[in-house]
Amino acid sequence: MVFLAAAALAACNGGTPVRIGFLGGAATQGFSVSEDGRNGAMLAVEELNRAGGVHGRPLELVVRDIALDKDHAQAMAAALLSARVRAVVGPFTSTQALAVLPQADAAGTLLVSPTANAPELGGRDDHFIRLNGALADSARAYAELLVGRGQRRVAVAFDQANAAYSGPWLSAFRISLAALGGQVAAEVAYVSGPALSSSAVARALLRHPSDALLFIGRGADAALLAQQVRKQGSAVPLAAAEWAAADALLELGGRAVEGLLTALPYDPSDRTARYQAFQRSYRARYEREPGFGALGSYDAVMVLAQAMERAERGESLKEAVLRHGPYQGLQRAIAIDRFGDSRPPLHFVVVEGGAFVSLR
Incomplete structure (x- = not known):
């Protein structure tokens, strides 16, 4: 965890760091989507820091891994909140998100989940931002x-x-x-x-x-x-x-x-320069293809950073996220409604030759 924070800060040394939490499942427990998400969030943090951070302040990613059980998820969420993070990327399952959302609401800290999308997480005025579709x-x-x-x-x-x-x-x-x-x-x-x-x-x-x-x-x-x-x-x-x-x-x-x-929730055949650059960076760093967890987490960090940059004096981060979109993601302009919900397109794929190929 110390290594992650140090890597994020390496190229940006101005001001007190803006801390963003990351709440995902441990790779050793089979949570490959959230491991992928952590990697994508790191790339976003490093990219932003190379460009000067947020208002000249570097971003720092604070990572906590959680299991599926409610008690452990809540304990790790409490650890992030006590670390005074501005917002949290995650959790990645709906069960985990529902377990920790009351803590986030009580603390006034945003959860921005790339994947969780249970019906109870949508259409509510709370501190949950849903980047996945309904x-x-x-x-x-x-x-x-x-x-x-x-x-x-x-x-x-x-x-x-x-x-x-x-x-x-x-x-x-x-x-x-x-x-x-x-x-x-x-x-x-x-x-x-x-x-x-x-x-x-x-x-x-x-x-x-x-x-x-x-x-x-x-x-x-x-x-x-x-x-x-x-x-x-x-x-x-x-x-x-x-x-x-x-x-x-x-x-x-x-x-x-x-x-x-x-x-x-993304197009694997995208040939735009933005996505291709991300894909190359991910391959070079992690020696594998990025999955939807990586793209979603990258977008989550970018939404938070852009909202912080656009926030007006006296606005909370929640208010800023809801008011100042749409936000530029890897493949789309991310529109977020008044309940914090987003509706990305769904791309059907089939497995061919050990890879996801767009349905023809």
Whole structure:
């Protein structure tokens, strides 16, 4: 953590640092999206500091890793708040965000999440800024695409460890699918973690005739489930909710996830100079491709920095973020409504050759 702060400050030495917190899951616990997010946030901080920081003051990133359990998330959030950060990038799951939002509200400190999007996190006057799209919109788009591909009967496996996300996502998908003449053929719940029996979940899914299988959970879990489905001899088409569209899906899934349909809140085929420069920097530093966690966190830091620059005398950071948009992100102008919600476009992709390729 000290190294991260030192790296962020290396190129900008003027004034007292502006501290931004980062609240993400530990990579050792399988939270590849938030590890990716930390990397993207670091690149944004370093870029801003090379350009002079915010009002001549350097930015400093203060990182805390959290587990899925509520108590640990709240303890790490308290540690960041006691460090007097101006705002926090994260958390990355809806369950974590709902656990720590009351603390942020009480302290008057903004949480800017690149990914969390449970219904309870939108449409409210609080200290939560949502850069991801509405969960119901995403589930509806999946239902429309699957039905358009002739996949009307869909068996679903969903992770109860992040029930604030997976439960509402499944409910919205079920309603949308039914409205289009389809049906959820089976619903199999599981809890992500060392005790997960992916073979048992796969067997439960395959007991029910279906046109496609849909996984609502982490990329690592989707990869393991896909492998078990293929090992059990099924060639049924696979799909995964956008939460799964991370490096872990590709790295762990191998050939089993080839052809799998998922979605990203950014365009992986973007050829603009801004995105290409970010992609090159990320590859050079981390020796892998940036995922949606990295892009979302980069954008979160940029939103905060631009709002601080534009803030008028006497405005809180929350007021500044809500009033002074849109903000320039990597791929889009980020508009934030009066409730702190943003609506990025959703880009459907398939896994081809071990990479996410835009759906043709």
